[in-house]
Amino acid sequence: MGKTLYQKVWDDHVVGRLDNGQYQVFMALHLIHEVTSPQAFGMLRDKKLSVAYPKRTFATVDHIIPTTSQARPFEDDMAEQMIQVLADATGEHGIEFFAPETGAQGIVHVVGPELGLTQPGMTICCGDSHTSTHGAFGTIALGIGTSQVRDVLASQTLAMDPLKVRRIRVEGKLGTGVTAKDVILHIIRVLGVNGGVGYAYEYAGAAIDAMTMEERMTVCNMSIEGGARCGYINPDETTFDFLRGRERVPQGDAFEIAVEKWRGYASDPDADYDDDVLIEAADIKPTVTWGITPGQAISIEEATPSRGDDELIGDALRYMQLEPNTPIKGTRIDVAFIGSCTNGRLSDFQAVAEKIKGKQVASNVRAIAVPGSEKVDKAARELGLHEVFEAAGFEWRKPGCSMCLAMNPDKLVGDEVCASSSNRNFIGRQGSSTGRTILMSPIMVAAAAIEGQVADAREVFEL
Amino acid sequence: MSGTAITKVDGTAVYVKGNDIDTDRIIPARFLKCVTFDELGPSLFYDERFDADGQSKGHVLDDPKHKGASILISDANFGCGSSREHAPQAIQKFGFKAVIAESFAEIFHGNCTTLGIPCVMMQKADRTRLGELIAADPEADVVIDVENLKVICANTIFDVTMKESAREAFLAATYDPLDTLLAQRRGIDETAKRLGYA
Numbered sequence: 001m002g003k004t005l006y007q008k009v010w011d012d013h014v015v016g017r018l019d020n021g022q023y024q025v026f027m028a029l030h031l032i033h034e035v036t037s038p039q040a041f042g043m044l045r046d047k048k049l050s051v052a053y054p055k056r057t058f059a060t061v062d063h064i065i066p067t068t069s070q071a072r073p074f075e076d077d078m079a080e081q082m083i084q085v086l087a088d089a090t091g092e093h094g095i096e097f098f099a100p101e102t103g104a105q106g107i108v109h110v111v112g113p114e115l116g117l118t119q120p121g122m123t124i125c126c127g128d129s130h131t132s133t134h135g136a137f138g139t140i141a142l143g144i145g146t147s148q149v150r151d152v153l154a155s156q157t158l159a160m161d162p163l164k165v166r167r168i169r170v171e172g173k174l175g176t177g178v179t180a181k182d183v184i185l186h187i188i189r190v191l192g193v194n195g196g197v198g199y200a201y202e203y204a205g206a207a208i209d210a211m212t213m214e215e216r217m218t219v220c221n222m223s224i225e226g227g228a229r230c231g232y233i234n235p236d237e238t239t240f241d242f243l244r245g246r247e248r249v250p251q252g253d254a255f256e257i258a259v260e261k262w263r264g265y266a267s268d269p270d271a272d273y274d275d276d277v278l279i280e281a282a283d284i285k286p287t288v289t290w291g292i293t294p295g296q297a298i299s300i301e302e303a304t305p306s307r308g309d310d311e312l313i314g315d316a317l318r319y320m321q322l323e324p325n326t327p328i329k330g331t332r333i334d335v336a337f338i339g340s341c342t343n344g345r346l347s348d349f350q351a352v353a354e355k356i357k358g359k360q361v362a363s364n365v366r367a368i369a370v371p372g373s374e375k376v377d378k379a380a381r382e383l384g385l386h387e388v389f390e391a392a393g394f395e396w397r398k399p400g401c402s403m404c405l406a407m408n409p410d411k412l413v414g415d416e417v418c419a420s421s422s423n424r425n426f427i428g429r430q431g432s433s434t435g436r437t438i439l440m441s442p443i444m445v446a447a448a449a450i451e452g453q454v455a456d457a458r459e460v461f462e463l
Numbered sequence: 464m465s466g467t468a469i470t471k472v473d474g475t476a477v478y479v480k481g482n483d484i485d486t487d488r489i490i491p492a493r494f495l496k497c498v499t500f501d502e503l504g505p506s507l508f509y510d511e512r513f514d515a516d517g518q519s520k521g522h523v524l525d526d527p528k529h530k531g532a533s534i535l536i537s538d539a540n541f542g543c544g545s546s547r548e549h550a551p552q553a554i555q556k557f558g559f560k561a562v563i564a565e566s567f568a569e570i571f572h573g574n575c576t577t578l579g580i581p582c583v584m585m586q587k588a589d590r591t592r593l594g595e596l597i598a599a600d601p602e603a604d605v606v607i608d609v610e611n612l613k614v615i616c617a618n619t620i621f622d623v624t625m626k627e628s629a630r631e632a633f634l635a636a637t638y639d640p641l642d643t644l645l646a647q648r649r650g651i652d653e654t655a656k657r658l659g660y661a
Contacts, residue, residue: 012658015650020631024644026654036547038498047641052651056660064496078496085498129546129570145548145574146500151641157651159640161628193483194540197569227543229569293483293543312482405492405545426487426544433491433510 002268005234006165006200009140009265013123015157022159028122029134030057030152031108032095034064034082035407036127040149041089051093053156058117059090060098062107063407067370067397070100079408093153106373106399109133109341113217114375116246120235120262125152130341130423132223135232136216137239138265140200142230163229164198164274169205172281177458179351180215181343181421181441183207185287185297187219187279188226193295196228199275202267203233207281213242214347221342222423225294234266286457289425289439290328291316296425300444300456303327319427320436321415329454331438334416336367336449337430338394338442340404343421344372346379348442353388355446355461361393362452368395368410370402394449406431419448466579469633472561473606474533476616477523478594479508484537485544486571490553492545503549504556524557528601536590536597537564542571551575561607563614563623565590576629576638581609589614589621609633 003011015024032040037059044050051057064079074080083100090097098104098111105111109130112118120138125131129143148158168191170183188195201223208216216233223231233239240259243249250258285299296316298304306324307314317324322331338344338352349369361367369389371377377399380386386396403410404422411431412418418430418437425437438454447460457463494506512522519525535554541564542550551574554562561581572582585593596603596617606615607623609630614621632638644651655661 013654015647015654018637018640018643020635020637021628022632022640024647024650026651026658026660028658028660035495036549039500039548042499049645053655053660076496082496082498127546127548129544131546143546143570145546145551145570145577147548147574147577147639147641151644154641155644155648155651156655157644157647159644161626193543194566194568197540197566224544224570227540227568293485315481405487407492407495424485424487424544426485428491428510429487431493433515 001272002270004165004202004267004271004273005138005232005265006140006163006202009121009123010162012121018159022161024157025123025160026157027125027152028056029112029117029124031112031124031126032057032059032149033108033128034061034086036146037149038082038085038089039146040153043147043150044153049154051095051153054094056156057095057153058098059086059095060105060108060111061086061100063401063405065100065400066408067400067402067410070398103374103378106375107341107344107401109221110344110372110376113137113213114373116243116249119243119249120239121265125158129224130221132228132230133217133221133341135220135223135230136213138232138235138262140230140232143224163200165202166196166199166275166277167202167204167273168277168279170203170207170279170281171205172207174207174281174284177286177443177463178284179441179443180211180218182284182287184219184222185289185294185439186284188222188295189287189297190279191226191277193225193293194227196223196226199228201226201228201231203231208233209236212347213238214345217345218342222294225423235262236266286441286444288328288444288454290320290322292319292425292427294423294425294439298328300329329456331454332417333365333419333438333448333453335412335418336361336365336445337403337418337420337422338445339370339372339402340422341372342423343442344370344376346376348421349380349385350383352442352446353385355443356392356450357388359392359450361449364452365449367393367449368397368403370397371399373399403430405429419445419454421445466636466639468636469579469581469638470610471606471608472534472581473604474560475529475531475602476534476536476597476605477529477532478536478597479523480538482539483543484541486542486547486550487544489542489550490547495547495549500549500552500556503553507553507557531558533558533560534605534607535559535562536593537562539565541567543568546570548574551578551580555580563590572626576632577640579638581607581625581633582629583607583614584624585614585621592619593621
């Protein structure tokens with residue numbers, strides 16, 4: 001019997017079994033940021049511990065960073081204090097810090113892959129649930145809490161229970177205007193927001209194989225929204241082509257040797273899965289959320305559900321101020337946000353720029369585009385994308401998490417409705433306790449921005 | 464040893480109803496602007512408890528009848544979403560020592576365990592019954608027997624489940640795993656060398 005990638009990577013990195021039945025697992029790569037990690041350094045100090053493998057941890061700042069001016073000190077005193085604590089701690093412990101305006105800063109899940117820090121066969125962790133993004137490269141990539149950040153700093157290991165593996169095959173070819181974001185929203189809709197608890201998701205099938213690395217990252221990113229702590233895609237030529245020549249991967253012959261090793265991590269054809277799910281690509285339409293969890297999603301062609309007996313549906317409709325049994329298309333929006341670790345990469349902005357050229361954001365909409373990293377920003381500017389966005393009425397901002405979780409000044413006001421390319425439509429997620437979020441792909445956000453209401457990108461852009 | 468063994472938790476309980484209660488609701492992101500966890504208690508469920516002007520919305524956590532409760536009860540997929548340890552930290556600092564729910568999101572569950580907050584799974588019908596007992600007598604003592612996987616309230620005994628590795632860790636006082644992990648320094652270094660990470 002063959003093994004899954006999950007089993008191979010796990011077996012490689014296990015240090016030993018613990019008395020309570022868990023395993024101690026070595027972490028190949030640890031990424032930290034300013035919100036969930038500084039406290040961990042305080043915990044180390046209290047215990048008089050040092051960082052065991054400082055060269056295997058990398059830091060950046062993303063959650064609290066303003067996207068207008070990033071000059072220090074930040075206007076927000078606490079934000080300034082948070083970045084300073086991180087800068088001091090990484091300096092003290094010899095950890096590399098991708099600070100603002102170094103050219104390498106960005107959202108932690110954009111930075112790791114673009115530098116080539118994220119490599120197939122690794123175990124990766126970060127105090128952020130969207131660490132699952134890195135699974136796109138064939139890694140076990142896990143979101144962890146701050147005490148676990150401490151554990152990794154001190155020991156480079158975690159105490160873990162093994163996961164089961166569910167393969168999700170998306171077979172066939174995606175329709176025109178159907179993106180990776182629609183694929184993952186559809187999967188979560190089908191399997192539920194807690195369907196993945198206890199599982200690692202392996203995404204496979206022709207539609208996944210055909211995706212670029214940036215599209216695969218979008219899919220893996222939202223594994224956690226389906227309850228799966230990690231999701232991955234087997235490494236293939238697309239993976240290796242993406243990594244070749246990146247700053248932190250082996251160069252020249254050493255790269256080709258690494259590729260052979262990486263190739264070996266892919267799941268064996270006769271691997272055994274704990275569960276296997278088949279999704280037909282043809283069934284996936286441009287998908288948007290209507291409620292307060294990422295699983296409360298429908299295609300753009302559908303209507304909101306009826307209230308029925310499910311309290312959660314009634315609560316969600318009430319919060320969203322939506323009527324039951326009403327088409328989602330035509331729902332008025334106030335804000336359009338393109339960015340985040342889900343959809344803040346160069347290809348996301350390229351796809352939108354192609355379509356919005358010569359079009360205008362509706363007068364009732366405040367539209368912002370936030371690149372995922374300084375490298376994405378630079379590449380986009382070199383292509384003139386920022387000018388296309390600005391000409392259409394978007395603000396082109398500096399990199400950060402921005403309005404995905406609104407820890408910086410980018411927030412919804414009151415009960416504004418935001419068409420958002422981010423990953424969570426939770427109550428209050430975008431910075432206002434009554435703010436409303438409708439998740440969708442970047443091109444669907446662009447379509448909504450132009451129409452001033454939720455729209456079908458296939459119609460707006462004549463795809 | 465990371466602390467003392469947790470074999471049982473007892474105290475009064477309060478039921479915060481709802482499936483899929485995410486960690487943004489447990490503690491909104493703006494309260495994550497801090498460099499220590501010390502002050503998080505009062506921010507627990509803030510936007511559910513207070514309006515934009517800071518006036519109480521009459522949330523069950525602010526009901527004087529439930530003041531001082533040490534067991535939090537909720538429904539399915541509790542703690543989903545963001546990995547922020549601020550959520551269980553706020554729960555603990557508010558005064559809760561354990562959570563009973565239908566099910567838990569994984570990262571949240573792990574964070575709770577490390578902090579010594581048992582996450583106990585109880586079926587819906589039993590939670591409804593437990594909720595009725597608490598409503599009838601908010602002062603009723605609820606006992607979580609971690610060792611024998613029972614919850615006892617007003618002479619009623621409920622069967623519950625826990626993740627076995629967590630239960631073992633509570634009983635053995637190893638729920639904070641750091642000392643256990645550090646004890647394997649040689650194994651860690653060997654693994655790093657074997658994988659070319661050293």
